[in-house]
Amino acid sequence: PKTIYLSEYKVPAHLVDTVDLRFELFEDGARVHSTLSVRRNPESAEVSAPLTLDGDSLKLEHVALNGEELAASDYEETEDQLVIAKVPAQFELTVVTWIEPQNNTRLEGLYKSSGMFCTQCEAESFRCITYFPDRPDVMARYRTRIEADKSSCPVLLSNGNDVEKGDLENGRHFVTWEDPFPKPSYLFALVAGDLVEKKDTFTTCSGRGIDLRIFVEPRNAAKCEHAMDSLKRSMRWDEETYGREYDLDIFMIVAVDDFNMGAMENKGLNIFNSSCVLASQETATDLAFQQIEAIVAHEYFHNWSGNRVTCRDWFQLSLKEGFTVFRDATFSADVGSPTVKRIEDVTLLRTAQFAEDAGPMAHPVRPASYMEITNFYTLTIYEKGAEVVRMIHTLLGPDLFRKGSDLYFERHDGQAVTTDDFVKAMEDASGRNLTQFRLWYEQAGTPMLTVSDDYDAKQGIYRLTIQQSVPDTPGQTGKQPQHIPFALGLLGASGEALPLRLESAQGAANAPEESVLELTEASHTFEFHGLAQKPVPSLLRHFSAPVRVVYPWSREQLVFLMSHDPDGFNRWDAGQRLAVDVIQSLVSSPDVSEIEPRLVEACRALLGDSALDQALVAKMLQLPSEAYLIELADSPDVAAIHRAREQVLSHLATSLRDELVACYHRNAGVGTYEITPESIARRSLRNTALAWLLMINDDAGRELALQQLSDADNMTDRMGALRALVNSDYADERSTALADFYERFQDDPQVVEQWFSVQSSSDRAGQLPQIQALLQHPAFDWKNPNKIRSVVGVFAGQNLSAFHNPDGSGYSFLADQVCRLDDSNPQIAARLVTPLTRWQKFAPAYSSLMRSALERIRDKPGLSADLYEVVHKSLE
Numbered sequence: 001p002k003t004i005y006l007s008e009y010k011v012p013a014h015l016v017d018t019v020d021l022r023f024e025l026f027e028d029g030a031r032v033h034s035t036l037s038v039r040r041n042p043e044s045a046e047v048s049a050p051l052t053l054d055g056d057s058l059k060l061e062h063v064a065l066n067g068e069e070l071a072a073s074d075y076e077e078t079e080d081q082l083v084i085a086k087v088p089a090q091f092e093l094t095v096v097t098w099i100e101p102q103n104n105t106r107l108e109g110l111y112k113s114s115g116m117f118c119t120q121c122e123a124e125s126f127r128c129i130t131y132f133p134d135r136p137d138v139m140a141r142y143r144t145r146i147e148a149d150k151s152s153c154p155v156l157l158s159n160g161n162d163v164e165k166g167d168l169e170n171g172r173h174f175v176t177w178e179d180p181f182p183k184p185s186y187l188f189a190l191v192a193g194d195l196v197e198k199k200d201t202f203t204t205c206s207g208r209g210i211d212l213r214i215f216v217e218p219r220n221a222a223k224c225e226h227a228m229d230s231l232k233r234s235m236r237w238d239e240e241t242y243g244r245e246y247d248l249d250i251f252m253i254v255a256v257d258d259f260n261m262g263a264m265e266n267k268g269l270n271i272f273n274s275s276c277v278l279a280s281q282e283t284a285t286d287l288a289f290q291q292i293e294a295i296v297a298h299e300y301f302h303n304w305s306g307n308r309v310t311c312r313d314w315f316q317l318s319l320k321e322g323f324t325v326f327r328d329a330t331f332s333a334d335v336g337s338p339t340v341k342r343i344e345d346v347t348l349l350r351t352a353q354f355a356e357d358a359g360p361m362a363h364p365v366r367p368a369s370y371m372e373i374t375n376f377y378t379l380t381i382y383e384k385g386a387e388v389v390r391m392i393h394t395l396l397g398p399d400l401f402r403k404g405s406d407l408y409f410e411r412h413d414g415q416a417v418t419t420d421d422f423v424k425a426m427e428d429a430s431g432r433n434l435t436q437f438r439l440w441y442e443q444a445g446t447p448m449l450t451v452s453d454d455y456d457a458k459q460g461i462y463r464l465t466i467q468q469s470v471p472d473t474p475g476q477t478g479k480q481p482q483h484i485p486f487a488l489g490l491l492g493a494s495g496e497a498l499p500l501r502l503e504s505a506q507g508a509a510n511a512p513e514e515s516v517l518e519l520t521e522a523s524h525t526f527e528f529h530g531l532a533q534k535p536v537p538s539l540l541r542h543f544s545a546p547v548r549v550v551y552p553w554s555r556e557q558l559v560f561l562m563s564h565d566p567d568g569f570n571r572w573d574a575g576q577r578l579a580v581d582v583i584q585s586l587v588s589s590p591d592v593s594e595i596e597p598r599l600v601e602a603c604r605a606l607l608g609d610s611a612l613d614q615a616l617v618a619k620m621l622q623l624p625s626e627a628y629l630i631e632l633a634d635s636p637d638v639a640a641i642h643r644a645r646e647q648v649l650s651h652l653a654t655s656l657r658d659e660l661v662a663c664y665h666r667n668a669g670v671g672t673y674e675i676t677p678e679s680i681a682r683r684s685l686r687n688t689a690l691a692w693l694l695m696i697n698d699d700a701g702r703e704l705a706l707q708q709l710s711d712a713d714n715m716t717d718r719m720g721a722l723r724a725l726v727n728s729d730y731a732d733e734r735s736t737a738l739a740d741f742y743e744r745f746q747d748d749p750q751v752v753e754q755w756f757s758v759q760s761s762s763d764r765a766g767q768l769p770q771i772q773a774l775l776q777h778p779a780f781d782w783k784n785p786n787k788i789r790s791v792v793g794v795f796a797g798q799n800l801s802a803f804h805n806p807d808g809s810g811y812s813f814l815a816d817q818v819c820r821l822d823d824s825n826p827q828i829a830a831r832l833v834t835p836l837t838r839w840q841k842f843a844p845a846y847s848s849l850m851r852s853a854l855e856r857i858r859d860k861p862g863l864s865a866d867l868y869e870v871v872h873k874s875l876e
């Protein structure tokens with residue numbers, strides 16, 4: 001495979017103004033007639049460039065220029081291009097291709113899922129449908145006519161508004177759609193199938209009525225309400241928060257079972273993975289409800305951040321993804337609990353994105369090169385990209401940030417632009433200089449902040465020194481200091497917030513209790529005056545920058561911050577740091593007899609604290625995950641980490657047994673099921689208490705779990721009880737519960753996915769022979785990415801002690817599945833291999849086996865470009 005470089009970007013030699021498509025859909029394939037109005041790009045230096053169109057797996061049937069059929073000698077058809085050497089300055093090109101959606105297992109371009117035709121064109125799969133300059137800076141207006149059998153495909157959808165429909169011969173019919181907004185080809189979409197629709201309407205801020213539709217298979221008709229409510233909330237929020245109004249007359253969502261990612265923001269016709277849109281109280285957990293709301297919002301927000309203003313090239317992917325994740329995170333914070341949302345986002349970032357940024361595939365938020373763009377839909381592009389936008393928000397403040405986003409949308413509406421254009425709009429609107437800040441887009445790696453302090457009692461001065469360094473990453477060394485917003489507070493001995501009198505603003509009457517320090521140098525020292533005692537620092541509040549902080553916290557300070565920090569995020573973080581410290585010391589000295597009593601007491605206090613936000617309490621009672629502990633360690637010994645974490649957990653559960661039972665009963669379900677932050681917190685607390693009780697094989701806990709399983713009126717409680725049993729040593733109860741659960745929900749694919757996951761993630765129920773058995777289960781399907789993720793992905797990503805079995809069997813298993821999948825769905829294969837690519841991090845006993853598994857994949861005949869890039873980069 002070829003490497004593509006940002007530095008080689010050239011404007012397109014030809015532009016396309018309109019695209020006229022006609023799809024003839026049949027059981028054994030589809031014929032695509034495409035007519036493009038093409039003109040030379042006046043901005044291109046290549047005045048006599050041939051017309052070059054991208055194509056992949058197409059059978060070319062016909063090419064005509066201005067109505068004249070071209071002879072084979074007039075064009076060249078290569079494996080991935082159609083090149084017409086001589087073309088006039090402006091012309092109409094017609095191309096007819098034949099494709100086979102029914103045999104498309106890669107799920108890129110036009111394919112079939114449960115009998116329905118659907119598309120996925122981002123990033124570069126429009127070329128699997130027809131020949132086209134398949135790059136986002138070619139924006140055109142599309143008109144799409146779909147023809148299909150009326151009984152198997154009564155519903156025919158594409159982007160825009162429907163303008164014509166009618167019947168054809170042989171029981172066929174057609175619908176024509178017209179999208180008035182110029183768009184890149186990756187936003188094209190088509191759906192044809194036997195679907196039912198949930199209807200609603202939305203009146204925009206300017207009084208326009210918009211039809212809202214969610215199309216699903218008939219069996220899912222009752223699972224659309226939550227997504228529809230989420231959509232309406234998102235539409236209102238984007239008007240109120242960003243001044244963005246919806247622009248077409250109709251907004252459609254379609255649910256499909258086979259989908260490589262979560263969802264896709266095609267103009268006016270979002271296509272969703274069923275698991276990211278369908279929900280009912282009985283079948284979806286609270287977490288799923290929250291994720292659906294966030295994903296519906298995310299895709300909707302793309303209508304402005306991505307569709308109206310799109311990316312110039314794929315190096316700019318974070319322009320739309322980072323900004324849109326920031327927008328959806330703010331939305332979720334506004335409609336739910338802001339602290340909990342921040343905790344969840346930071347957990348993902350610190351556990352998985354930091355690991356990516358320290359691994360062989362580390363890349364900047366704006367990468368400089370890639371081989372296969374689908375490998376770059378990463379946590380760095382999405383999550384770190386969102387953190388970068390968040391830091392701009394922190395530096396500018398909400399009003400100037402809004403001014404900046406208004407300017408960005410106004411200046412670039414209808415254009416394909418760069419991350420630099422985004423930053424420029426923020427600079428122009430605010431008057432701030434973000435030159436150094438741009439390094440966040442260019443330099444990979446997680447900056448490390450080393451903080452030290454001292455207190456001068458005589459002068460009442462507290463000095464804080466912060467040193468930053470950005471680690472080397474593949475292809476990047478000797479990095480420059482970055483511009484980092486560092487939010488800080490200082491606490492006095494009884495937990496009071498102290499005024500921050502920086503030397504420069506000494507004597508200020510109303511000194512703030514929180515400040516955002518701006519770090520720009522390798523080392524800064526800040527002096528805070530007028531302090532009668534040594535304060536406890538509350539560092540990097542709200543996680544104001546995606547960095548690692550090293551500071552010699554004492555356990556006493558952490559316990560203090562856990563109960564006094566006014567910043568909820570830092571309270572939680574102090575608890576995590578304390579638990580990490582306790583677990584890490586057990587890893588290094590396993591025979592330590594006493595487990596930190598202050599951790600036990602802090603958890604006891606939390607279990608009894610009904611005044612504190614219960615959602616925060618629920619989060620604070622979750623121990624750091626094994627994945628996070630592994631991420632923090634050098635040469636982690638996975639088995640030792642697993643053992644130490646379990647030891648702490650069972651010590652906590654044993655010491656707090658009565659409090660857990662009380663907490664369980666206090667939070668027992670009352671009244672009707674609601675998706676509110678309060679009731680979600682209650683269910684979460686109750687299920688945490690249950691999990692802890694079963695962890696120590698407590699018989700009362702066992703009874704509670706069995707009772708909860710039989711009484712549950714919602715999936716959160718049912719799954720909470722099932723998970724607790726599956727992770728316990730009650731083997732009989734576990735197998736009965738699993739069998740009953742399957743029996744009840746076997747016809748619902750989304751629930752069966754959860755059933756697979758609960759087993760694959762469990763160190764009790766998910767040892768390798770059981771995982772192998774799940775792959776043989778009749779409900780498992782190698783063509784369905786969700787099923788593959790819920791067994792293979794969950795095993796390798798969440799069942800870490802089994803995956804890292806010292807005999808190497810977990811690695812070998814993953815290598816087998818990745819090789820098998822590479823032939824049918826290389827995109828998913830390349831994602832699944834990720835855990836093996838981190839081999840260099842692990843202790844030698846693990847890393848050599850991981851490397852061998854990777855080498856075996858590397859040597860597979862016919863390795864895809866997707867897998868080639870990931871495997872070769874990680875073995876370099």
Ligand code: HT7
Pocket residue numbers: 120122123260261262263264265298299302321374377
């Ligand atoms: N923008 C969408 C990305 C996406 C995608 C990319 C590659 C291959 C398949 C895909 N399905 C969806 C999703 C989003 O971020 O909103």
Ligand code: ZN
Pocket residue numbers: 298302320321324
């Ligand atoms: Zn997105």
